[in-house]
Structures are given as C-alpha cells and as structure tokens.
Amino acid sequence: MIEVRGLTKSFDGVRAVAGIDLTVDRGELMGLLGPNGAGKTTTLNMLTGLARPEAGTIRVAGIDCTRDPKAAQHLFGVVPDDSNLYPELTGLDNLTFCASLYGMGRAERTERARLLLEEFGLGDAAHRKFGGYSRGMKRRLTIAAGIIHRPAVLFLDEPTTGIDVASARQVRQLVRDLHRGGTTILLTTHYIEEAERLCDRVAFMVEGRIVTVDTLENLLSPVSDTHVLVLVTADPTTGLTPELERLFPHLRFEVVGAREIRVESRQPIAVGPLIREIEERGATVMEARRERPSLESVFVRITGIHADQMKREKERKGGGGGAS
Amino acid sequence: MKALTAMCSIMAKDMRTYYLKPPNISWGIIFPLAWTGMFFVKTGTGLESLQGVLPGVVAVAVLFGTTSMLAVTVTFEKKGRSFERLLLAPISLELLMLAKTLGAIIFGIANALVPVAIALGIGGIEGIAWGPALGAVTLTSIASTFLGLFIAVSVSEVFEAQTFSNFFRFPMIFLCGLFFPVSQLPLVLQPLSYVLPLTYAADLLRYSLGSENVLAPGLSFAMLGMFGALLFAGSLHCVRRRWIA
Numbered sequence: 001m002i003e004v005r006g007l008t009k010s011f012d013g014v015r016a017v018a019g020i021d022l023t024v025d026r027g028e029l030m031g032l033l034g035p036n037g038a039g040k041t042t043t044l045n046m047l048t049g050l051a052r053p054e055a056g057t058i059r060v061a062g063i064d065c066t067r068d069p070k071a072a073q074h075l076f077g078v079v080p081d082d083s084n085l086y087p088e089l090t091g092l093d094n095l096t097f098c099a100s101l102y103g104m105g106r107a108e109r110t111e112r113a114r115l116l117l118e119e120f121g122l123g124d125a126a127h128r129k130f131g132g133y134s135r136g137m138k139r140r141l142t143i144a145a146g147i148i149h150r151p152a153v154l155f156l157d158e159p160t161t162g163i164d165v166a167s168a169r170q171v172r173q174l175v176r177d178l179h180r181g182g183t184t185i186l187l188t189t190h191y192i193e194e195a196e197r198l199c200d201r202v203a204f205m206v207e208g209r210i211v212t213v214d215t216l217e218n219l220l221s222p223v224s225d226t227h228v229l230v231l232v233t234a235d236p237t238t239g240l241t242p243e244l245e246r247l248f249p250h251l252r253f254e255v256v257g258a259r260e261i262r263v264e265s266r267q268p269i270a271v272g273p274l275i276r277e278i279e280e281r282g283a284t285v286m287e288a289r290r291e292r293p294s295l296e297s298v299f300v301r302i303t304g305i306h307a308d309q310m311k312r313e314k315e316r317k318g319g320g321g322g323a324s
Numbered sequence: 325m326k327a328l329t330a331m332c333s334i335m336a337k338d339m340r341t342y343y344l345k346p347p348n349i350s351w352g353i354i355f356p357l358a359w360t361g362m363f364f365v366k367t368g369t370g371l372e373s374l375q376g377v378l379p380g381v382v383a384v385a386v387l388f389g390t391t392s393m394l395a396v397t398v399t400f401e402k403k404g405r406s407f408e409r410l411l412l413a414p415i416s417l418e419l420l421m422l423a424k425t426l427g428a429i430i431f432g433i434a435n436a437l438v439p440v441a442i443a444l445g446i447g448g449i450e451g452i453a454w455g456p457a458l459g460a461v462t463l464t465s466i467a468s469t470f471l472g473l474f475i476a477v478s479v480s481e482v483f484e485a486q487t488f489s490n491f492f493r494f495p496m497i498f499l500c501g502l503f504f505p506v507s508q509l510p511l512v513l514q515p516l517s518y519v520l521p522l523t524y525a526a527d528l529l530r531y532s533l534g535s536e537n538v539l540a541p542g543l544s545f546a547m548l549g550m551f552g553a554l555l556f557a558g559s560l561h562c563v564r565r566r567w568i569a
C-alpha cells in the first residue's frame with residue numbers, strides 16, 4: 001500500500017530523515033518507533049504532502065506521490081501529534097467541516113459525525129466548542145476527524161502522547177478497531193510498549209534512519225529465551241560492573257540509572273550470589289525483579305537507547321500519557 | 325463536484341467564524357463613516373462635495389475590509405495549524421486559495437455598499453453607472469483581497485500581517501489619488517502611484533460613481549485584472565515554497 005524508497009529531508013543542512021526505505025502492506029498496522037527528534041513527524045509530513053522530500057520516492061496504492069503530492073490525498077486520513085481542529089467550532093461542526101473537505105454531502109456527513117461522536121464517547125460534548133475540550137477529548141475528536149471520510153490509509157502521529165492514561169487506553173482500542181476494520185495504518189510512537197501492543201510490524205527509527213524493521217514476532221524471537229533481572233540499589237553502583245562481569249562471565253551487565261543494574265542471560269539467573277557480591281562491595285540491594293523479555297530489550301540492544309530515556313526526553317516537552 | 329462541496333464549506337465556515345462577527349460588521353460601517361467625516365472636517369466643505377469623496381471612501385472601505393480579514397483567515401489559521409487540514413484536503417491549491425479568498429472578496433463588496441447606501445440616503449449623488457460600478461467594486465475587492473493574501477502568506481505571525489498591511493494601506497491612500505488627484509503629488513512620487521493597484525481602482529470607481537476619471541476605464545480594468553492575477557499567482561508560489569517546505 002505504501003512504498004517509500006530513499007526518502008530524505010534536511011533542515012538547515014541537518015539530516016532529519018536520511019534516506020529511509022519503508023513498505024506498509026494493505027491492511028497492516030505498522031509502527032514507527034523512535035525517540036524525540038528521530039524524524040518520525042517529518043516522515044509522515046512528506047508522506048501526506050505537508051513537506052517536500054529532498055530525494056526519494058513515495059508510492060501509495062500505486063499512485064506516485066512524489067510527482068504530485070495531492071494525487072493520493074483523497075485516500076489519506078491524518079491525525080497530527082497536536083490537535084489542529086478549530087477551537088471556535090463545536091465538536092460536531094469540526095467533524096462535518098472535515099468531512100466536507102473530502103466532498104462528503106451534507107446529510108451523510110452529519111449522520112457520520114454523530115455516529116463517530118457517540119462511538120468515541122463524545123456525544124455529550126457534540127455541541128460544545130472544541131477549545132474547551134480536555135486533552136484526551138481533543139485527541140479523540142482529532143482521530144474522529146481523521147477517519148470521518150473512511151480513509152484507506154491512516155497516519156497517526158504519537159496518538160497517545162500527552163493524554164491521560166484512560167484516554168490513551170481508549171485511543172489504543174480505537175486504533176485496534178480501525179485495524180480490524182481493514183484500514184492500513186502507519187503510526188509513530190516513542191512508547192515501546194505501545195508499539196509492542198498495537199503493531200504488526202515495527203520500524204526502529206533513530207536519527208533519521210530506520211535501523212531495523214520486522215514483524216513483532218521476528219523482533220522478539222532472539223529475546224524470547226532471554227532472562228532479565230533488574231537490581232535496584234540504595235547507593236550508586238557506578239564502577240561496579242567490570243568487576244561483576246569478571247565474576248559472572250555468563251551474565252551481561254548494564255547500568256541503567258545510577259542505582260539500577262540490568263542483568264541479562266540465556267540461562268536462569270541465580271539471584272543469591274549476585275546480591276552477595278554486590279553487597280560485599282558496599283552497595284545495598286533494595287529490590288530484585290525479573291522482567292519479561294519484551295520489545296524494550298530488543299530496542300535497547302539494537303539502538304542503545306533506553307525506554308525511560310525516550311520518555312524523559314518527550315515528557316519534558318509537556319504531556320503525561322504513557323502506555324498502560 | 326467534490327471540490328465544490330469543499331470550497332463552499334470552507335467559505336461558509338470562514339463567513340460564520342470570521343466575517344459575520346459583530347466587530348467586523350461594525351468596522352465595515354464605522355470605518356467609511358469616519359473617513360467621510362474626517363474629510364469634511366479637514367476640507368471644511370459641505371455635502372456638495374460628497375460626490376467627489378465617495379469613490380475614495382468606497383476604495384478605502386474595500387481595501388481595509390478585505391486586507392484585514394486575510395491576516396485572520398490565512399495567517400492565524402496557519403499559525404494555529406488548522407490550515408494544515410486544508411492543505412491535506414484533496415483539492416488543488418488553486419481552488420483552496422480561491423475558497424479562502426472568495427469570502428473576503430464578497431465581504432469587500434458588501435463593505436463598498438455601505439458608503440454608497442449612506443451617500444444615497446443623504447442625497448446629492450447622481451450619475452452612478454451601476455453596471456460599471458459593480459464591476460469596479462468587484463475588481464477592486466479582488467485585487468485588494470489578493471494583496472492581503474500575498475501579505476498573509478509572506479509572514480508567519482498575525483501581527484506581522486497586520487503591520488505589513490498598514491505599511492501598504494496607509495501610503496496607498498495618499499499615493500493612489502483617493503482624495504486628491506495623483507497629478508497633485510510631487511513629480512517624483514507620481515510613477516510610484518502607477519505601480520499600485522489602488523490607483524486604477526480609485527480611478528475606475530470615480531468613473532463609475534459619477535466623478536471625473538483620468539485614465540481610460542478599459543486600461544484600469546485591465547491593470548486591476550493583471551494585479552489580481554499576479555498577486556494570486558505570487559501567493560500560491562509562496563505557499564508552495566514556504567508552507568509545503
């Protein structure tokens with residue numbers, strides 16, 4: 001459905017997107033996962049015709065969008081990272097206006113708008129001005145506006161960033177329903193768990209490049225037999241790892257925060273000796289927890305970027321959200 | 325057909341959210357009145373000179389009415405990102421920008437009717453050629469709307485659009501022969517008058533509203549049409565280059 005080759009874009013000489021290749025099949029839910037500044041939004045903007053690629057080709061449903069970015073826009077639904085509806089219009093008016101942009105007739109668009117408002121739990125807010133909605137309501141209406149014309153391809157930019165946990169859960173369910181209904185979806189996120197829960201395939205994007213792209217199953221298979229243990233200490237443990245690695249050569253150690261050590265192994269990890277050795281070196285272990293192997297460990301291994309690092313970066317920009 | 329639905333809807337939305345707001349309507353009435361009053365106070369003349377003042381007031385009403393709207397309908401929406409929705413809509417940029425400006429053009433024409441209606445009410449107006457007058461007002465409205473559009477797409481902040489508009493509007497009032505003939509301007513400024521669209525608009529309005537014109541009406545029509553086309557094309561170029569960057 002979407003075929004991208006060598007897509008490139010720079011801003012003031014800095015590569016925001018550095019020659020990416022990407023294919024999304026019909027009906028697939030593909031996730032573009034990467035930290036803030038990776039180039040996800042820039043990629044979506046080029047795909048949807050809001051930004052001009054410097055190099056590369058884009059084809060959607062066989063239509064060459066590189067030459068004419070407008071040619072396939074009737075197929076697209078776009079949900080931007082920040083709600084861009086009209087604050088002075090009501091929820092209902094916003095939806096019918098968006099539908100009309102795609103040529104939908106008056107009766108049909110009013111009916112569909114009412115239906116979506118109900119479906120998205122916004123029925124009571126239909127006649128209230130969009131400007132007065134909460135963040136979560138705004139995001140839901142923005143998604144409704146993106147799908148009101150029943151697009152074949154839906155682009156979602158960070159659909160759950162900056163909204164409350166309950167709204168985020170609702171949004172993810174809406175995305176699943178759309179996927180089940182056959183819509184081809186490309187979504188961006190910096191929440192690893194979100195990509196893991198929602199997507200058929202995931203592309204890891206870092207510094208304008210796609211470093212890995214595969215199905216969730218294939219991505220997870222190398223870690224499915226990995227055991228992960230996280231140790232939280234009362235005191236900083238910096239400088240401890242080389243010695244631990246010498247003592248336990250079959251384990252991999254990684255310092256996550258100043259007080260957190262992550263241990264990985266192919267075999268079950270014996271907790272006792274590990275804690276003894278650490279405490280002998282003057283650090284008190286407060287907590288030892290096993291972690292289920294997840295996309296997170298794959299992402300960390302491939303990109304060297306930690307999940308909480310990604311969250312910190314983004315949430316400084318404002319927004320709570322989080323996958324749950 | 326689909327494009328037409330989209331265009332009508334864009335226009336209707338702008339009308340409802342921007343044009344038909346009380347401040348804009350009162351502005352359209354108070355502004356021409358203030359200009360007319362100011363002129364009478366300044367020159368100390370009476371109602372007998374109303375006929376001579378009317379074309380200038382009409383031109384000012386159209387110019388200010390149209391250009392001030394584009395800062396809101398275009399620059400403000402671009403700033404608030406809702407303009408992105410329009411850029412994502414499957415209609416050509418030409419039709420989109422026409423839909424965004426058609427409302428302002430109609431608003432400009434409506435603004436022109438206010439001073440004309442007032443003048444007719446007061447009396448002492450004669451010799452209005454309604455056909456040419458409507459044509460002149462329409463073309464004036466188109467040219468000044470596209471001037472406003474060009475300014476609105478060249479800047480990124482609403483206040484910049486407003487500042488730049490005034491940078492053009494106020495000098496044009498004096499350079500374009502609205503209230504005294506271009507021939508009375510210092511010789512060095514006169515060529516400048518003829519590269520400004522409002523000069524042709526004012527002359528055409530004088531011709532159709534029963535005053536004395538200096539240029540051939542056909543020439544003024546052609547020049548206004550040309551200005552309109554150039555400004556519209558320039559605006560589209562700007563959007564393609566700067567907004568879809």
Ligand SMILES: Nc1ncnc2c1ncn2[C@@H]1O[C@H](COP(=O)(O)OP(=O)(O)O)[C@@H](O)[C@H]1O
Binds near residue numbers: 043
């Ligand atoms: N309009 C712009 N002008 C200049 N730099 C930009 C612009 N848009 C994005 N960038 C830069 O491009 C890079 C990628 O940004 P973006 O696509 O927004 O990343 P993401 O969506 O993954 O967070 C960042 O370094 C960002 O600063």
Ligand SMILES: [Mg+2]
Binds near residue numbers: 041042081157158
């Ligand atoms: Mg982004």
